[in-house]
Amino acid sequence: MASMATAKEALRIGEVAERAGVSARTLRYYEELGLLSPAGKTPGGARRYAEGDVARLLRIRELQELMGFDLEEIASILAAEDRMSDLRQEWFAQETAARKAEILAEVVEINERMQAQVRRKLDRLQSFLGDLQAKADLYAERQAELGATVQS
Amino acid sequence: MASMATAKEALRIGEVAERAGVSARTLRYYEELGLLSPAGKTPGGARRYAEGDVARLLRIRELQELMGFDLEEIASILAAEDRMSDLRQEWFAQETAARKAEILAEVVEINERMQAQVRRKLDRLQSFLGDLQAKADLYAERQAELGATVQS
DNA sequence: TTGCTCCTCACGTCACGTGAGGTGGC
C-alpha cells in the first residue's frame, strides 16, 4: 500500500536494520532462510530494500518477539498471508473458486489459532500483573513498617 | 509454603521436568548455571528435588516464556526475590534497618520495571488481537463473496 | 581520494536437543 513509486525507495541494509531494531546480520540470516529478500542488489552486490520489505521485517519481528514463534513457523504464516494477498491480484482471477476457498480456509484457521494463542497469553499476563501488584502492596507495607521502626 | 514435611518430598528429575513441561537436560543446565539446584542427591548421584524446587522452576519458566528474560536476568530477579523472602526469616533480624530498606528498594524497583514491561506487552498484544479480528472479518467477507459466486 | 557502509567467510554464544556408553534404584 506504500507509494507505487518509481522504485526510488532503495534502502540500505543498515537503515532497514535500524528501523526494525535488529542487526544487519539478522537481515542477511533471514535472506539465507528465504524469509526476507531485498527488493534488489547494486551491481557491486549491496542489498537494496523497499518499504514493503521493512513492513515484512516488522511483521516477522512481531510474530517472533510478541508471539514466540520460531522462524520456520513464521515462514509458513507469512506464506499463507502472501497467498491471501494474492487473492486481490488480477492474475489470480484465473484460479478456480475451489482453490480460492482452500486458501481462505487455511488463512482463517491460522487466524483462529493465533487469536486463541493471543487470548491465552493475555490471560497469563493479566494474572502475572496481578501477582506483581499484590507483591508491590506487600513491599509498601514492609517499607511503612520499617519507616515507623527506624523513624529515619 | 508447601508442607514443612519431613523432607519425604523427594522428586526425581524426570518427574519435575514433566510437571514443568521441560526436559531433564534443561534442569541439569539450570543447575550448571547455578539457577536451580536439587534439594539433594542420592549416594549414587541421582538428583532429588523438593516441592520448593518445582515452584522455583515454574517461576523461571514464567519469567522466560512470558516475559522474555534471558537466564542471566532471571538469575538476578530470583536473587532479589530470595533476599526479599529472607526478610521474613529470624536469622535475618540481625541485619540493620538500613540494609533491609536497601533490599526493599531494590525489589520495589524490579517490581516496578516488570509491571511497566507487562503493561507494554499487554498493550501490544491487545492491538495485535485487534488486527487479527479485523482480518478475520475481511476473510469472512471474502468467503461470503465466494459462496455467492460459486453457489456451492 | 577519503570515510563510512557494505560484502563474505567463519568461528563464538546462548539455551538447550540428542545420542553414546555406562551405572543406579524400587
Added chain:
DNA sequence: TTGCTCCTCACGTCACGTGAGGTGGC
C-alpha cells in the same frame, strides 16, 4: 535379576553476535 530412569560427556542446532579481511558507493 530385569527394566526403567538416571548419570556424564560431548557434539549438534537455532538465531543470531562478532571480528577478519576486503570491496563498494555518494
